[in-house]
Amino acid sequence: MLDVHKIREDFPILKRKVNGKPLVYFDNAATSQTPQVVIDTIVDYYSNYNANIHRGVHTLSQEATDAYEVARKTIQQHFNAKHAHEIILTSGTTHSINIVATGFTNFLSKGDEIIVSALEHHSNIVPWQMLCERTGAVLKVIPMNEDGELLMDVYDSLLCDKTKLVFTNHISNALGTINPIEEIIEKAHKVGAAVLIDGAQSCPHIKPDVQALDADFYVASAHKLCGPTGVGLLYGKEEWLNKLPPYQGGGEMIEQVTFEKTTYAGLPHKFEAGTPNICGGIAFGAALEYMNNIGFDTIASYENELLEYGTKKLLEIEGLKIYGTSENKTSVISFNLENIHPYDVGTIVDKLGIAVRTGHHCAQPIMDFYKIPGTIRASFSFYNTKEEIDALVEAVKKAKMMLS
Known part of the structure; x- marks a missing residue:
């Protein structure tokens, strides 16, 4: 079993605050964080x-x-x-x-x-x-x-x-x-x-x-x-x-x-x-x-657990659509709120200390296929927690309330 709280101690940046809130880093698909040993x-x-x-x-x-x-x-x-x-x-x-x-x-x-x-x-x-x-x-x-x-x-x-x-x-x-x-x-x-x-x-x-x-x-x-x-x-x-x-x-x-x-x-x-x-x-x-x-099998198992949890929690938000619903996928959730631009959601979420990526993610043909300007992308790593996902869900709810 992966002891995520012990692992988080290896990453100095996870102790910092952003906009007065504990950092929640969900932009791992762009760049992962660096452990102290590195x-x-x-x-x-x-x-x-x-x-x-x-x-x-x-x-x-x-x-x-x-x-x-x-x-x-x-x-x-x-x-x-x-x-x-x-x-x-x-x-x-x-x-x-x-x-x-x-x-x-x-x-x-x-x-x-x-x-x-x-x-x-x-x-x-x-x-x-x-x-x-x-x-x-x-x-x-x-x-x-x-x-x-x-x-x-x-x-x-x-x-x-x-x-x-x-x-x-x-x-x-x-x-x-x-x-x-x-x-x-x-x-x-x-x-x-x-x-x-x-x-x-x-x-x-x-x-x-x-x-x-x-x-x-x-x-x-x-x-x-x-x-x-x-x-x-x-x-x-x-x-x-x-x-x-x-x-x-x-x-x-x-x-x-x-x-x-x-x-x-x-x-x-x-x-x-x-x-x-x-x-x-x-x-x-x-x-x-x-x-x-740590072990890549251990990492994959835990990240899949985060993916399933995050998918379930985010889909409970009315008007939220996930893009990329293949059964064979890894710990990335790309989503949008109905009639709200992804950039606006990302900006509000950042004010709450949560780092997500918004835009076309250097994959513009995919966005053209779905006829959307981009998505909000939350990408999880083995040092993330379900509590952080809960914080993301609450932040998205707040953004929806403010922007609707």
């Missing part, structure tokens, strides 16, 4: 061994290099990648997707097809649109239904010998829907297509096994996993990463440089040009260790 890791790096990596013979450089590469190994083991060099440390999910999208410029021709789902974050739409503009490839979309689920029969009809790449999120950031990525990957591979999975929203709730999934690429961000901002990962199968050209040129990603010709370093350095976010990478590893010590 904060201590950051402080320790800058206090004791701040130095550039992979380049120096001096002690601090060697210590920083060792810590950074241990973190890469921790990330490899967490995602069950076959090799540590299949883990590319990036600035986050968006950076990771752009590495792949840019690299595929070399592999696509006019008339080739790539498939995206209707549930994507903008960062898993725009890079592929740019790829199509560069190559003449055609972008196809797997549509969704009213419950926020993908229409898999349409996906079947979209797949053909022209399909070169399929990309979808593991979990929708806007609705919480858990997509059937095992089926998506298997069917794509049958027509010879590669698959990229956006795991930014899934990794806080699910421990992905990239080998079992047989994903060609899997991407995520540390700041949704109790880690720091500005660091994330691109997992790619070794054979794919060897095919892709470097994304950026500079130091570290080279083997040898002359004015006549440059040869590139092997994996993972080929994709890690320049000085990386060294501290961020080390802290990413510490964050994964922290969450694994």
